[in-house]
Amino acid sequence: MKLLHLGDLHLGKYLGDFDLIADQEYILNQIIDLIDKESVDAVLIAGDVYDKSIPSESATRLLDRFLNQLAKRKVSTFLISGNHDSDDRLNYGSTLFESSGIYISAIFSGHLDKRVLRDGDTELNIYLLPFVKASQVRHFFPDKKIDNYEDAVRVILEDADIDKEKCNVLVAHQFVAGKGEDPALGGSESAGTQSVGLVEKIAYDLFDEFDYVALGHIHSPQRVGRDEVRYSGSPLKYSLSEVNNEKSVPIITMDEKKNVAIELFPLKPLRDMRHIKGKMEKLLDKANVSSTEDFIYATLTDEDIINDAMGIFQQTYPNTVKIDYDNAHTREIEQVDISKIAQNRSFTDLISDFYKTIYGCEISDEEMDVMRMAAREAGVINETD
Template sequence: MLHTSDWHLGRSFGQVSLAADQAAFVDWLVDVVGQESIDLVVVAGDLYDRAIPPTESVNLLRHALTGIVGAGAKVVAIAGNHDSPDRVAAADGLTDAAGVIIRGGFARAGETVTLEFSDGPLDVVAVPYLDPVMAPNQPVHRRRAPDLPLLPDHDAPAQLAFDLGVSAAATRDEPDPDDAPRRPTHQTVLKAALHRRVGAPRSVAVAHAFVAGAIESDSERALAVGTSPRVATTTFDGFSYVALGHLHRPQLVGADPTRRYCGSPLPYSFSETHAKHVVIVDVDPTGRCTTTEIPVPVGRPVVTLTGTIDDLLMSPRHAHAEHHFVRAVLTDPSHVLDAKARLLHRYRFVTEIVLQPPAGPDTVADPAPAAARSRLSPLDAATSFWSDVTNRPPTHAEREMLHELLDAALAEATP
C-alpha cells in the first residue's frame, strides 16, 4: 500500500503556479506504483486546494487516478477540508467497481469496504473530513451499498448519530426525554464514523483530521474556529495502519510508525523545509506493518535568506538558493528601494520580502499609539513616518526639508 495526501491540486506558491510541479509529482507517483508493485494507493484528503477547482486540476486528478489503476493498483481517496465533499463524492459508488473508491461528506463516512488481494482481505475504513457543523441531526442507519460488502454487526446499534445529539435510546427507536442533545465536535463525529467494527485480520483507517500531539505547518487551514479541532489518538485504536491527512509535515503520531501523516508531496509554505516523501506500507496477512519512506524527487525547495540587500545579491553563500522559492529577510538599517525587483535578478522565485532592520541605539520607538497619532501636528506626523521607514530620526537638514514641503503643500491646499 502507498500512503499519500494533501495534493492541493491547483495551488500556487505566492504568485507562482505549481501546476507543472504537481503534474510531475503525479507522473512520478504512477511510476512508483508500477515499479513497487503497489496494490493500493490511499490519498488522505485535500485532493484539491479549493472547493471549486480549476478545470486543469480536475483533469490532473483524473490523469492520476487513471494512471494508478493502469499501473495495477486500487485507489481509496477521501475529501479534505479544502475539498467540496459533494463534488469529490459525485461519482461515489460509480467508480468502486473500477477499483477507485472516493468518499466525501457524512453519507458513507466510515463504511467498511473489504478489498481482496492475493495475500488475503483488507478492511478499509475511509473517513473524509467531517465538519461538525454539518453533522446530520438524526441517526444515519446502516445500509448495504451496492457491490460493497459490509461486515455483519448484528449486535451493534444501527449507527451512532454523528452529532451525538440523538441519544442511545433514540438509535433503538425508543424515546428518552432525559437525554439532552450535545453539540458535535471533531472528536465525536470522527469517533462515530469509526464506530463500525472490522472483521478481517488486517485493517486500514484513512482519515483527514488533526490528531492531538501533531505539529502544524504555516500552510494548513484551521479546521475549527472557537472549538478544538483535535481528536484523540485513541480514536484510531484497533487498526493495523492509520493513514492520516491534513498536516503537511511528515510525522508519526505518538511515535507509532503505524499511525502517521505522510505530509504534502510539495512544500506549500516557508516553514516546510523538511524532506517530502510518500510512505509504502506492507501489511502482512496478520495485520503486522512495515513501512518505507520514498523521497519525492520533484518540486522546488523553499529557503529563508537573512542579510543585507548587498549580501543577498553578492555573497556566494547563497548560490544554492538561486532556484528555490525564497523569502528574503533584509537587515539593512534603512529602507531598501525596489528590493524585490533587485533580488529577482539573482533569485527568480523570490516571493516574499521582510524588512527587519537591526535594533540598536538609533532605533526609534513609536512615539505614540495609533489612536494618538491623529492628534500629531503635520510635521510631527511626517517625522514619525520618516523614522518608521528609515529606522532613524531625520537629520536637521532633512527635518527642515520636511518643514518646507509641508508648508508648501498646506499653502497650496488653502483656498
C-alpha cells in the same frame, strides 16, 4: 500487500504569484514511478486533494491524469475529501469510477464507508472517513452527545462495529494529536493550538482498533502517538514554515497476520524552497548564488530599505516569493508593547503614529482620508469619526 499513503495534494495551489501546477505534475509523476518500482497495490489519498473548493481547470485535469495512470495499472485507489475540498465536486462520478478501482468517499452519509481489498491470502478492510464537522454528524445521531469534533469521530467509529480480528485500515482527514503533544505543524497551521484550519484537535487513541491510520491535514510528515498512525504530509513545500521539511511518501506493507512495516521514500521536487538571509549585496554575490530556479524567501539585514528589492532579486532568483527585513528598525518595532497602544487614542492618532513608524514621515491628508474610508467600510469606526 503494499499501500502508498498520500495526503494534502492541494492541486491548483499558488505560492505567492507562482502557479505550482507544473511542480505538482512533476511530483505526481515521481510517485507513479515509485508505484511501479515498488509494485504498490493500492493508494490512499487522505483529503485536501484540491487547494480550493472550486478547483481550477488545470487542477482537475491533473487529478484526472493521475487517477487514470493508477487505473491503467490496476492500482486500487481510496480517496476522501479534506476541509479544502468541495464534497459534492470531489464526489462527482464516484459511482462510475468504482468500475476502475477508484473509490471516493467525499460526503459523510451517516456511516463509515468500508471497502475490502484482497490479494491472495491477505484481506484488508479499508475504512474511509471524509472530513466531518460535529454538526454534520449530529444530524445522523440526534440521540448521541456530540459537542465537538472528537465526540463526532468517536460516535462514527463506535457505530461502525469494527471487527478487531480483521486487518483494518482507516483513511481520515482530521487534526489528530498524541497525549499531551501536538503534531509538528506546517502550511497555514500554527503550533500550540486546539485547532488547525478551524478543525478541532482529537486524540489518536480513538483509532486503537485500526492497524494503520492514513491521516491528512498536517503538512509535515510524522507519526502521531504510534508509528501506525501517520500523516504522510504534503508532497511539496507549500509555505515558509515547511522550508526545512524533508518530504517523503510512506509505503506500508501489511499481511494477513496484521504485521505492519512502514518505509519512507523521499521526494525530490522540481523546484525546492529555500530561505536565505543576509545583506542583499552578499546574497546576490555570484559566489553565493545557487539553484536559481528554487522558490526563495529572502530576509534582508540591510539597515536601509532597498528600492525595488523584489525586482532586483528576481533578476537572479526569478522565483522569489517574498522579501522581508530583519534589522534594527524591525527589531525595535517587535519590542513595542501594543497591549495599551490604543487606550485613549483616536483613530487618526493611531494611524498617524503607525505610518510614521513604518515610513519615517507624516501621512498626507489624502492618504488619511483613504484610511478613514476603509475603516468605515470595515466597521472599525463610524460615519462621524
